[in-house]
Amino acid sequence: MELTLLNVVIAVTIAIGFAALNAAYLVWAERRGAGRIQNRPGPNINGPLGLLQPPLDGIKLMAKQLIIPGGADKALFIAAPVLAMAPAIVSFVTLPFSDTIIAHNLNIGVLAIFAFASLGGISLLFAGWSSRNKYAVMSSVRAVSQAIAYEIPMLVTVITVVLITGTMNLMEIVEAQKGGIWNWYFFPFTSGLYNPLMTMSFLIFFICALAETNRAPFDLGEAESELVAGFHTEYGSMGFGLFFMGEYANIVIGSCLTTLLFLGGWDAPLPVLSFIPGVVWFLIKIYLIIATIIWIRWTFPRTTIYGLLNLSWKILIPLSLFNLLLTAGLLKVV
C-alpha cells in the first residue's frame, strides 16, 4: 500500500478500532474466564452473557472526573496514559494479519515494534513519577528494571529468528514458515534447520512477552496486594481507562508477535486446511495465546522482583544466547 495521508488515516483508524474493541472485550473475556476458573459466572447481568459490560464500564469511566493530585507534575501526569496507549496503536500499523491485510509493510517491522514497545516502559515511569505517590514511584522503578531485564532475552530470541530468515520484514518471516505446522519455528525440528532448541526459544519469547506486558505472574508494577495499584494508583476516569486499554492492546501485540515469529502467522497448520482464509487462522492463533495468558494469570501467584531478575539474567538470557549461537552454527553447517 502507498504511504499516502488518506491511507495512514484509514490504517490508524482501523488500528484504534481494533485495539479498542480488543481491549474492551478482552476485559470481558478475562472476567468471564476468571469466573469460570473460580466456578462462578462472572459478569452476566448487562446484556446477553454480560456482553454489554465493557461499553457500560467505558461510559462509567468517561463520566468520572479526572483528578490530578496536588503536587503532581501535570504535563507528565496527563501525557503518561496517552503514551501508554499510543505506541500500542502505532504498532498495529506494521503488524500483518494475513498476506494481504497489512497497513504498511515495513522492511524493519520487527525492529519498529520493539522500538514502540520500549516506549511503554517510559509511560509507566512517567505515570509513577508524576503522580507523587510513594507506591507509584516504587512501582514505576520496578517496571523499568523489569522492562530492561526482559527486553534482552526477548531481542536475542528475535535475533535467532531473524538469523534463520535473514529478514526483519514480518511478512517474509511468515512466508519462510509456510507449509504446515512442521515448518513453524516453534517446532523443534523445523525443516531446513534441525534445531531442537527452538521450542525453548518459543517459551522464552512467550515468558518475556508476559513480562513485557506486565501480566501475571510478572505484574510487579501493579502488585495490588503490595503497592495498592502501582503506577496507576492516582489515576481515575479515562486516565485509568487508557492504561487499562494500553495493557490489553499490548497483550494483543505480544500474542501477534508470538504468532508471527513462532507459530507461522496466518499459515494453516496442515496444507489441506489452507482453503480457510489466513486471517482466520491468524485470529485463532492469537486468541488461543491470549486465552493462555488469561489462564496463567488466574493460576499463579506473583513472582518477586529478585525472582524475576534472577529468572531473566540467570536462566532466560544464557539459554537464549546459547540457542542463538547454536542456530548460527547450524546455519553454517546445514
Added chain:
Amino acid sequence: MSVPIRLQPDETFILNVGPQHPATHGVLRVKMEMDGEYIVSAETVIGYIHRMHEKMGEIKTYPQFYMNLSRMDYLGALGYSHGHVLLIEKAAGIEVPERAEYIRAITVELNRIASHLFWFGAFVMDLGGFSPLMYALQDREYILDMLERITGSRLTYSYYRFGGLYNDIDDQFIESVKKFIPRMRKSLKKYHKLVTGNIIFRKRLEGNAILSKETCRKYGASSAVARGSGINYDVRRNEPYSVYPEFNFDIPVYHECDSMARYKVRMDEIEQSLRIIEQGIAKLPDGPIMPKKAPKIIKPPKGDYYQAVETARGNFGIRLVSDGTKNPYRLKLRSPTYSNMHLFDETCTGLLIMDALAFMGSLDLVIPEIDR
C-alpha cells in the same frame, strides 16, 4: 532547572502501609522506613479498631459478656467462646456433660479448619494468586453452612453456654460432617498441587523471614508461627483441656523457621483437625447437652482463674479475677495474634517490602483480635 539535584545516598522515606491497605487485611497500620524497596525499620501501629472488650467484661455480667468473645476473632469465633466457657465452668464449678464437650471439640475443630482455609486463600492472594482463595472459600462455605444449621449464625456463633451447649446437633449435621471429611482431604490434595508445589510460591516463601526460636520465645509467639520455628508447643497437648486428651492427633512442627514452614504447619493442621473430627464423631456419646443443675446466675467464688486454649490463631489465654459478684473484677484477654504481630517489627528489617508483606500474611493476623 538550573539547580542540580543533590543525591543523598543515605536518604530514606517513610511509607505508611495502612490503616487502609490491601495487605494488612483490616485496619492495621505499619509505618515503614524504606530505603528504596528495602525496609530499614518498621513499626506496627494498632488500636484502630479497639472496642474495649476487657472493660466491657468488667461492666457486664458473665452471660452478657460471653457474646463478645465471638466478636473478637470473626474467623475462629468458637475457639474463643470455648476458652471463656471453660474458664467460667472452672471458676463456678459447673459440671459439663461429656456429649457437650465432644460437640464443642468437633465444632471448634471445624471452625479451625474454616479459619485456616480463609487464611490460606488470603495468604495466596497476598502473594498475587487469586483463584486459590475462591477454592478455599468454597470449602469454607460448606463448613459455615453446617455450623449455621446448628448454631444459627455464620460467624459469631455464640453456640456454647456455661455448662453445655445452646442446641444439640442432629443426624443431618453428623452426616454432613462425614461427607465433608473426604471432600476436604481431596481439596487439600488440590491445594498442594496448585499452590504448595508451585515453583513461584516456593521461591517466594522458602527462606523468607527467618524467625529464630529465641525470637518466638521472646515475643510469646504461638500457633503456627512458633511451630514453624521448631517449638513443639500446642495448648491442646501441653495444657490439656476439654476432651482433647482422648484424641489421637499430631502436632505438626517444622524446623525451617521460614514462611514456608508456617504455611506447611497450618496446612498440616487442617489434616490433624480432620482426624480429631473423625474420632470425635466416632466417639460421640449420647446424653444431655446441659447439666441438670445449671446455675441461673453465675457468681464464681472470690479468686483468680486462668484458662488457655489453642485457637486457630494460637494460645488464647483468659484470666478472671472474681470478687464474688455477678460481674468480674477484672477480665484479661491474652490474644495470640497480638504477640505474633509484634514479631513483625523486628523481623522485617532488611527485607524487601514484598517479602515483608508475604511474611505478614504468614503470621495470620486478624486485626480485631489484636485490638480487642
Added chain:
Amino acid sequence: MVTYFSEIISGLWSLVLGLSVTFVEFIRPNVTVQYPYEKLEMPERFRGHIQLIGDEEGRPNCIVCMMCQRACPSGCISLSGKKEEGQKKKTLNSYILDFTTCSLCGSCVESCNFNALEYSKEYNLASTRKEDFIIDLLKRLEEQNS
C-alpha cells in the same frame, strides 16, 4: 549444573500441574447462587432479629416480666406494659427493639420463659436511615396477624 537444569524442569512441571488444576476447575459447573434472582432458604435455627409470638387470637404471649430487657447485653430492648383491671397478667403496651445496637446474640430469646420471643428469618436489613432500625415489634406482630 545438573541441579540448575533439574530445577528449571521441575519448576516448569509444577507450573503445568497448576495449570491443569485450574483447567479442571474451568470446566466444572458454577457453585454460586445468583443472589437477587435465586434465594437460599434460611435454616431453622437462623438468628435474625427477634419478633414476638402471638397466641391463637394474635395477642402477644408476653407477660412483661422484663427478663429479656435484663438479659440483653446492649440494652436494646425496651418494653412496657400495664395491668388491665380484672386480669391477672400484665399486657404488653409497647415492645421496641433498637436494632442499631443489637448484636443478634439471642440472650433475650433464651431468657424468655413464656415462649414469647422468636427469631425472624429476615436478613435483608439494609437501610440509609437510622429510624428504620428502631423496630416496633408489637406493630410487626399485628402486621403478621393481618
